[in-house]
Structures are given as C-alpha cells and as structure tokens.
Amino acid sequence: MRGISWQGLAVSLGALGLLTSLQTSDDENPHARAPRGVSLVVTAGSWLRAPSADWFAKQAKSEPSRFTHDATAAGGVGGWVDSRGEYSLSEVEGEWAYWQWVSPERLTAGRRDFVQFCSSCHGLDGDGYGRSAQHLRPTPRSFQQNKFKFTKVIADLPSDEALMTLIKRGLAGTPMLPWDLSDVQLLDIIQYIKSLSPEESGWRDVYSQVGDPVEVGEDPWADIKERAIARGREVYHGAASCHLCHPGYVTNEQLRVLRKDPEGTVYREDLTYPALKDSEYEVLGRATKVMPPDFTWHQLRAGITTADLFQTIASGIKGTAMPQWKGAIPDEDLWALAHYVEDLIVSYKDQPAVRGAFMKGLRASGDN
Amino acid sequence: MRTPSLAQTLILSSLVLTACGGGGESSAPPPGGGPGAGPGGPSTEAPANGGSGASSPAAGPKAWSDSAGTATLSGSASLAGDVPAPIQVAMDSDPKCVEMNSGGATDGSVLVDASGGLQNVFVYVSKGTDAWTFTVPEEPVILDQTGCNYTPRVVGMMTGQALRVQNSDPTVHNVHTYPKKNRASNVSQPAGSKPLEIEMKRSEVLVAVKCDMHSWMQARVGIVDNPFFAVTAADGSFTLPKLAAGEYTVSAVHEVFGKASKQTITIGDGEAQSISFEFSK
Numbered sequence: 258m259r260g261i262s263w264q265g266l267a268v269s270l271g272a273l274g275l276l277t278s279l280q281t282s283d284d285e286n287p288h289a290r291a292p293r294g295v296s297l298v299v300t301a302g303s304w305l306r307a308p309s310a311d312w313f314a315k316q317a318k319s320e321p322s323r324f325t326h327d328a329t330a331a332g333g334v335g336g337w338v339d340s341r342g343e344y345s346l347s348e349v350e351g352e353w354a355y356w357q358w359v360s361p362e363r364l365t366a367g368r369r370d371f372v373q374f375c376s377s378c379h380g381l382d383g384d385g386y387g388r389s390a391q392h393l394r395p396t397p398r399s400f401q402q403n404k405f406k407f408t409k410v411i412a413d414l415p416s417d418e419a420l421m422t423l424i425k426r427g428l429a430g431t432p433m434l435p436w437d438l439s440d441v442q443l444l445d446i447i448q449y450i451k452s453l454s455p456e457e458s459g460w461r462d463v464y465s466q467v468g469d470p471v472e473v474g475e476d477p478w479a480d481i482k483e484r485a486i487a488r489g490r491e492v493y494h495g496a497a498s499c500h501l502c503h504p505g506y507v508t509n510e511q512l513r514v515l516r517k518d519p520e521g522t523v524y525r526e527d528l529t530y531p532a533l534k535d536s537e538y539e540v541l542g543r544a545t546k547v548m549p550p551d552f553t554w555h556q557l558r559a560g561i562t563t564a565d566l567f568q569t570i571a572s573g574i575k576g577t578a579m580p581q582w583k584g585a586i587p588d589e590d591l592w593a594l595a596h597y598v599e600d601l602i603v604s605y606k607d608q609p610a611v612r613g614a615f616m617k618g619l620r621a622s623g624d625n
Numbered sequence: 626m627r628t629p630s631l632a633q634t635l636i637l638s639s640l641v642l643t644a645c646g647g648g649g650e651s652s653a654p655p656p657g658g659g660p661g662a663g664p665g666g667p668s669t670e671a672p673a674n675g676g677s678g679a680s681s682p683a684a685g686p687k688a689w690s691d692s693a694g695t696a697t698l699s700g701s702a703s704l705a706g707d708v709p710a711p712i713q714v715a716m717d718s719d720p721k722c723v724e725m726n727s728g729g730a731t732d733g734s735v736l737v738d739a740s741g742g743l744q745n746v747f748v749y750v751s752k753g754t755d756a757w758t759f760t761v762p763e764e765p766v767i768l769d770q771t772g773c774n775y776t777p778r779v780v781g782m783m784t785g786q787a788l789r790v791q792n793s794d795p796t797v798h799n800v801h802t803y804p805k806k807n808r809a810s811n812v813s814q815p816a817g818s819k820p821l822e823i824e825m826k827r828s829e830v831l832v833a834v835k836c837d838m839h840s841w842m843q844a845r846v847g848i849v850d851n852p853f854f855a856v857t858a859a860d861g862s863f864t865l866p867k868l869a870a871g872e873y874t875v876s877a878v879h880e881v882f883g884k885a886s887k888q889t890i891t892i893g894d895g896e897a898q899s900i901s902f903e904f905s906k
Contacts, residue, residue: 350785350826404809413808464808464826496815498797501718501838522720532718534837537803573811578837580799580813 367449403459412468430556489597553605694867722773742861753873775844
C-alpha cells in the first residue's frame with residue numbers, strides 16, 4: 258500500500274495551477290480546512306533527531322522495563338536500547354545522535370491540525386507562503402529552512418518543549434498569536450513541522466543538536482536593580498557595543514567614556530537609531546533584512562520579563578545578526594543587560610512624551 | 626583519525642538493529658553511522674576520510690603517508706580584463722576600526738596584481754584521492770581578527786579539523802558562519818575574549834564568515850576531505866606539494882567570481898606540473 262505523498266500531490270496540483278486556485282478560494286475564513294483534493298494523509302513515517310543523552314535517560318527512567326542501557330556497546334561508550342524500537346541512536350565520530358521514530362499515523366494527525374490551524378499563514382507544505390502570508394509582516398516562518406528565531410536555545414534546533422512553549426505564548430506584536438491547543442495536538446503538529454526538514458538537514462541531520470531554552474538560574478542583581486541597570490548600560494555601550502546594531506542610548510560624550518575612546522572620537526551619525534542588518538531568512542528566494550529593535554519604541558517578540566530578556570540575549574536570534582552572548586560575557590553581565598533593556602522598555606516604551614524628550618535630549622546634546 | 630573504528634561501527638549497527646526489531650514492518654531503517662543506513666542517515670555523506678568503509682573492508686582505501694607524495698602541482702589564477710580599482714570602505718560605525726586603519730581601508734574581496742594574478746583563490750583536489758584515507762590534523766586552522774579584518778581572508782582546512790577564530794582587536798566582533806551543509810553559528814567575541822573553536826563536519830567550499838557589527842568584514846573557509854588544497858598568493862600563484870602519482874580533478878573557487886572550470890591532470894612520481902585557472906568578471 259504505497260499512496261502518493263501529499264507533497265508529491267501538492268507539487269503536481271501546483272504544477273497544474275490547481276493548488277493556487279484552490280488556495281485562493283474561501284478567503285473569508287482564515288482557518289479553513291484543507292482545500293478539496295489536498296491529501297491530509299501522510300503515508301511515510303520519519304526518523305527525527307531527539308534531544309540528548311539526558312533526555313534519552315529520562316525516557317528510560319519513566320519506562321524502565323522498556324529501555325536497557327548497554328554499557329559495553331560501541332566500544333564502551335554505552336548506549337540505550339528501546340525494545341519497542343521508537344527510539345534509536347547512532348554514533349558518528351565519537352558522538353551520539355539520538356533519533357525518534359514518528360509513525361505515519363502521528364504525522365497524519367499533526368498534518369490535519371497543521372492544515373486546519375497553521376497553514377493559512379505557514380503554507381500547506383510549511384514553506385511560509387500560506388494564503389494570507391503575502392499581507393503579513395513579519396512574514397510567517399518557513400519550516401523548510403530549519404531556522405527559528407525566538408526559541409531561546411543555543412543548540413541548532415529547539416526541543417519539542419521549546420517549540421511548544423513558543424507556540425502557546427505566541428510572538429507579541431506579530432500575527433503569530435498564542436495558541437490554546439492541547440499538548441497532544443501541539444506535539445503532533447510539532448512532529449509534523451519537524452518532518453518537513455529537507456533530507457540531511459535540520460531534524461534529519463546527524464550532526465545537528467537539539468536543545469532546551471537557556472537555563473535561567475538565579476538573578477544575581479535581584480535586590481540591587483539600580484546597580485544592575487547602571488552596569489547594564491556600561492556593558493551595552495562598552496564591551497558588548499550593542500549600539501553597533503541597536504540604537505545607542507547615550508550621548509557621544511558619554512559613549513567616549515564607556516568605550517574608552519579618545520577625546521573627539523566621532524560615532525555613526527545615526528547613533529540613536531537602529532542599523533538595518535542582513536538575515537538568512539528568505540522570502541521568495543531572497544534573503545530579507547531585519548531591523549534590530551529600538552527598545553524604547555518597538556514591541557519585543559520573545560517576552561520582556563528580566564528572565565525572558567536574559568534568555569534572548571544569552572541565546573541570540575538564529576539566522577539574524579543578533580549573536581549569541583552566552584559564554585562571550587559573564588552571566589552576571591547578561592543579567593545586567595537584561596535589567597538595562599527592561600528599564601528602557603519600562604521607562605520609555607508606550608510613553609511617547611517621555612521618550613520624545615529623552616531621545617531629543619540625546620540627539621541635541623552638542624556633538625550628537 | 627576521528628572515524629569510529631570498524632568494531633565500534635559493527636557493534637553500533639547490531640544495536641540499532643535490535644532497537645528497531647519491534648518497530649513493525651512499516652518502519653524505515655533508522656539513520657545511523659553503520660552500513661546500510663537509511664535515507665537521511667549520515668553515512669551517505671561520509672565526512673572525513675571517506676567514511677567507515679565497513680561494507681567492503683578488503684577493498685578499502687589505504688592510510689596516506691607523506692612518502693607517497695613525490696609529485697608537485699603548481700600554477701596560478703588570474704582575472705581576465707582590467708585590474709579593478711580598489712573600493713574604499715567606510716568604517717565610521719566603529720571608531721576603533723578607523724583608528725587601526727588610519728591610512729584608509731579598501732575592500733579585500735578582489736585582489737589582483739598588475740599582471741592579472743588573482744589572490745585568495747581556493748584551489749583544491751576535488752577528485753582522485755579515494756585510494757587514501759587521511760589523518761585530520763590535530764592543530765586548528767587559525768582565523769584572526771586584526772584591524773577589523775579577517776587574516777587571512779581565505780583559509781582551507783580538512784573536514785573535521787577545528788577552525789580557531791581569535792580576536793586580536795580592541796573592539797568586539799561577532800563570528801557569523803553561513804554554511805549550507807554544516808552547522809551555522811553566530812557568537813559574539815568582545816575584545817580580550819578567548820578564541821572560539823568552530824568545527825565543520827562536512828566538506829563544503831566555500832563557507833562565508835562575516836561580522837554583522839562591521840559589515841565589510843568577510844572571510845571564506847574551504848573544507849575538503851583531503852590535505853591537497855592551497856590559497857593563491859598575492860601574485861595568483863599556488864603550490865600543491867606532495868601529490869601521489871595519479872589522475873586528479875583540480876578545482877578553483879573565488880569568493881566573488883565563483884568557480885573556474887575544473888582541470889583534470891595526470892601526474893607521475895617525482896613529476897612537477899603546472900596549470901592555470903582563469904576567472905572572468
């Protein structure tokens with residue numbers, strides 16, 4: 258029993274011009290069911306990357322009768338054996354790759370919900386060109402690029418939990434709203450999204466790493482917020498120089514002190530504005546540019562609590578200019594930066610008069 | 626050698642087979658490093674050293690020894706047409722960079738000498754080395770950031786070798802790699818940071834490295850499965866010393882002008898040959 262895959266079907270329908278006409282019908286219902294004639298059945302299962310050894314061990318703990326650890330396997334490195342065969346592992350060059358078998362039934366369940374709830378924006382085959390996509394800014398993510406911006410993970414790919422948290426929370430200020438679906442539904446959708454990875458990349462790549470969001474730990478400045486903000490401002494304009502992309506929130510005079518530059522140093526003319534940057538995200542085959550946010554003006558997408566900001570700054574934003582800072586500067590300074598950014602948001606965002614006066618002050622300060 | 630031993634690979638595959646024993650007929654074989662790995666598995670794109678070779682150990686390749694390399698291939702790369710005028714780079718966004726380039730800075734992507742010799746072309750043997758396995762050097766390849774530029778601009782390394790990126794500048798950089806077949810990364814590196822080690826596990830020519838804070842900063846890394854690669858010097862010349870006698874395909878790539886047409890050579894023991902690559906705008 259080998260049916261044609263839905264991708265194949267979509268491609269051939271698309272080639273005949275059928276899909277486009279089907280897709281453009283029913284515009285008034287943003288969450289319409291699959292256009293007639295588009296298969297919801299996924300016929301082939303998929304081996305996808307599972308997170309890590311720790312994660313594997315956790316599975317084993319919850320079902321000890323099912324998993325055995327064979328310490329002598331693979332030259333003494335040791336590996337897990339799953340008697341039901343849903344998890345597997347392989348060794349490449351001394352490192353373990355963990356795999357999870359996702360059945361066609363599960364992918365079909367995921368595809369059904371994906372088509373119903375997500376495809377209007379993310380596209381029937383997850384390419385980011387759904388029916389409503391062309392009017393949306395920012396554009397919906399393509400799930401064929403294996404790149405995610407706001408999952409707060411340092412590893413190449415987010416774990417199921419990381420994706421689930423993100424989808425439940427949504428992305429503030431964008432058409433990606435919070436989704437109130439059951440965990441079972443979401444996990445099936447997530448497996449389906451992962452199965453859209455092209456061959457040998459993303460969740461099918463033996464070398465890619467799957468991870469959880471950056472651990473938050475304890476805020477070292479919890480009781481001394483004012484000092485954190487001052488330190489954050491110092492790092493932001495000093496060692497980290499966030500103002501090379503984001504706006505600077507100081508005068509030239511102050512920046513010279515923070516950057517330890519000599520008297521008379523001149524900075525970019527538009528210091529109090531963000532600088533447009535390249536990104537790896539493509540729309541219709543062309544890489545897009547993204548604007549680093551001005552924290553006193555733009556809505557941040559991945560949360561604005563101190564902990565959210567700590568995680569975002571630590572992990573960076575994949576596929577964009579915003580780099581990972583974890584490891585590059587001490588955690589203490591990451592927290593200080595989070596406090597400083599939070600303070601900019603709390604003090605100025607959505608308060609046009611206060612913000613206007615602040616920015617005007619910077620811009621008018623003699624040499625700015 | 627970092628490839629798993631034959632014994633490891635075999636134990637592994639038996640493990641994998643046991644593991645999916647209960648999976649039912651519909652299961653595709655799991656990806657894995659062992660022989661007979663399914664689609665999507667790693668073995669179809671065996672990294673360094675031609676993979677495990679476990680399926681046909683008798684006919685497997687031999688370990689390379691430098692004593693076999695008695696032939697020398699040299700040559701040059703050139704750019705047809707007029708020598709392009711240097712393009713000025715404005716570094717105003719970071720005064721620390723301006724300070725280090727007090728004489729002004731020019732874009733380093735196209736460097737041509739008066740007689741047309743093209744610098745920074747990555748030249749490598751793309752075919753003909755299957756008979757050998759090569760040891761991946763333990764020492765990393767160094768990419769430095771000095772004066773708000775990468776030095777050298779183009780480097781080559783073997784698959785599995787580490788790329789060590791260091792920051793010798795008094796300012797911050799971010800090291801953003803743009804691979805297609807390897808893991809991408811983008812990590813910041815403030816002044817005084819310790820070096821970053823980046824690993825590329827699959828051969829790929831060329832991977833871009835960029836700094837988003839200083840938009841003019843670019844480097845290229847060529848990653849190949851054998852040690853026969855070179856980057857052309859200021860006059861466009863290169864040398865691949867220590868080739869074994871045999872037939873090879875030699876490729877050349879430039880970051881702006883792309884690939885030159887490949888060349889096939891046959892070289893004998895102790896011979897010296899010369900080839901040239903011509904690029905056009």
